[in-house]
Amino acid sequence: MSSEGQQTDFYDVVVVGGGINGAGIARDAAGRGLRVLLVEQGDLANYTSSASTKLVHGGLRYLEYYEFRLVQKALKEREVLMGIAPHIIWPLRFVMPHVKELRPAWMIRMGLFLYDHLGGRKKLPGSKGINLQTHFAGAPLKDSLRKGFIYSDCWVQDSRLVVLNCMDVEARGGRVLPRTRCTGAERSGDEWRVQLTDTVSGAVHDVRSRSIVNAAGPWVARFLGSAMHQEDEKAEKDVHLVKGSHIVVPKMFDHEDSYLFQNDDGRVIFAIPYEQHFTLIGTTDVAYEGNPADATASDEEIQYLCDAVNRYFKHGIGPKDVVWTYSGVRALYDESEEEDVSAVSRDYSLELDDRDAPLLSVFGGKITTYRTLARQAVDRIAPLLGASITDWTGRSALPGGDIPDGDFDAYLAALRKSRPWLPESMAWRLARNYGTCVEQMLGDASSLEDLGEHFGADLYEAELRYLAEREWAMTCEDAIWRRTKLGLMLDASQRERVDAWFTGQNKKRATA
Incomplete structure (x- = not known):
């Protein structure tokens, strides 16, 4: 801990x-009137939460593992989340070609009925x-594929979902500190003393x-071990780190539906x-050891994903076609000692230590x-902090989500009418x-x-x-790979200019 005489701030929840989990918890707590501080060692959504398959979905394949409760919970959330963030979450239709050697048609029909x-x-x-043979989604597929199924799920701009939750935290009186690591925490009576280290300045x-x-x-x-000195052998044993990698290639088909391929x-x-x-093609499931911040797509994973889609598309791809890859590490919680990481539950567990300071x-x-x-999570600690038990977050729009009637197309049309000088594709991207x-x-x-x-x-x-001013972006990477995906469209010299702009802004901030 730092010196005794230093001024400290006081919160109900750090x-x-x-x-996404931390951002969601901080938003919920702030909305219940609690004094909230969120800290993140890197940028917001720096790791796993910007490395997903970008789906809000029930998880159709989890039905095979009898995860009915998880699937039901997730399916109910799709339309709730569309309601509070219709700009970054929208419906997708998924086409599943049928390969009878992999799953019988009756099984798929039954699964989709439940879904x-x-x-x-x-x-x-x-x-x-x-x-x-007649549906437009069949055109890019191999001629041997004759029968298929189509169903609904949703798309999400994953890292933006995190940022919007954090924006709402501050709008409700909370505080968000990216690039701040919690390097120590110890109980002192009925409160915690928490040491925070700025990962940029070292302060x-x-x-x-x-x-x-x-x-x-x-x-x-x-x-729990490094900052809190609470070695938890059970947690170490039951948390499975699983790496999921994705590849991005030039457009492989000319319609807006997506595909789910059986491998x-x-x-x-x-x-x-x-x-x-x-x-976007993904994902893999590979057991992972090491620092989650260092996760990258291996040559084997890239080839695996290419091979998987080449089984279905007429025009195949190879590693040379990949323009970008990303990987994230998920912490899956499972007490069953399941060896197949694909079978480990995607559900969550909350563990409360309510001695003195929770x-x-x-x-x-x-x-x-x-x-x-x-x-x-907030319901678990709210009674200990004198806060209410309530469910409010599904009724209040996230920043930018207050689109009348949730009608994105109407909002986009109005934006284009009021700003006719915006190119069509740019207006769509900004609105989305x-x-x-x-x-x-x-x-x-x-x-x-x-x-x-113009960069x-x-x-x-x-x-x-x-x-930079409203969404905590401090680097080129923050802006073009997490807040947006413009890194896919900018060349090396253009990215260098963006980097130089942020360098200049950070110098001004440091001397202000």
């Missing part, structure tokens, strides 16, 4: 971890069988808190339209159920990333020139300034 009805679906269209300071939530994701068990090892692979010009640790979870996880907050970004601009320096693609200084 949340450690700026991924349609377990979650109380109201807005999303149901599943049905299709003829791939150290203390805060006090009535409780701590450990939402450190793949570091959850390690944090011959029993897993499924998604192929999804991505950022207007690309196809400590709540979050194990597992997935993006789709982050809001219910957050509600249950920022929703109604795009008005703050564009301000009084009446032409592209009014947006400042390439459709990236202008006005957007970088917005990201």
